[in-house]
Amino acid sequence: MAGYRLPLEFAEELVKTVAADRGKRRISSLCRSVYWQKAAEGLADVSRAVVVSGFYIPSAGAPETDGPGGAVILARALSRHGAETEIWTDGFCLEAMRACASAAGFPEEKVAAADRFDMLDSFAPGAVVFTERLGRAADGKYYNMKSEDISNWTPSLDWFSVLSSRKGIFTVGIGDGGNEVGMGNLISEICDIRPDYRKCLSVIRTDVAIPADVSNWGCYALSAALSHIWGEWCGPCSGDERAMLEALVGKNVVDGISKKPELTVDGFGIEANEEIIAGLYEIWNKFRS
Secondary structure, three states: OOOOOOOOHHHHHHHHHHHHOOOOOHHHHHOOOHHHHHHHHHHHHEEEEEEEEOOOOOOOOOOEEEOOHHHHHHHHHHHOOEEEEEEEEOOHHHHHOOOOOOOOOHHHHHEEEEEOOOOOHHHHOOOEEEEEEEEOOOOOOEEEOOOOEEEOOOOOHHHHHHHHHHHOOOEEHHHHHHHEEEHHHHHHHHHHHHHHHHHHOOOOOOOEEEEEOOOOHHHHHHHHHHHHHHOOOOOOOOOOHHHHHHHHHHOOOOOOOOOOOOOEEEEEHHHHHHHHHHHHHHHHHOOOO
């Protein structure tokens, strides 16, 4: 796959599908086709990878539904293509992430609490992908979309991005609010869109940052891009979304907007999420040679 280029037309279809500002946050308007190209091409040949996710909501006493599904589908895609892949999260989100993984057929034992920074050396990944994972703001704190400081419930897994940069490990950041790892790449543009949220924006950068309508959708789209490069569908399949959400709700995981344990992600119900998945498969099928 070395030197392979994801077609610009394919990447443009991904932008239209998962970065159309359906959530009205305007962050996804900053998404560009080249981001998908760089991310997919950088991940296509890795032999070992890590996906980092998990967003805990203190007011609900639970993680949110956006993050686990995307992390699991992307990790499963990389694993199916032969890359040794793990999912790293924190202790607050570990049980939920494992339940989500199990529901989609990704091994629970490959979901770990990243409680030591030397894990990066011991596992030695070629790439690390962050999705819906908070990145620290300029003041060193972690903020939710209500501008509340939730640092006490957010272990600093964003530090893995800094360490990866120093070690030459390829990194991707996927987010939908501006406060996630990777969105530091776009902080000036996001400040223009959300000047009121300036102090809460993540300053943590990655090699490639992908702003999407919903972080899960960003991961699904990336798995579709990789599927095109690999020549086989490794993205979300029929029934995955419901199975994962039911497993998460079974662990009292909540929608990040409603703060209720229901089969929704950022306010989007099962049907909307499955529509996105079907659309991504159609894109892959359209460009299949």
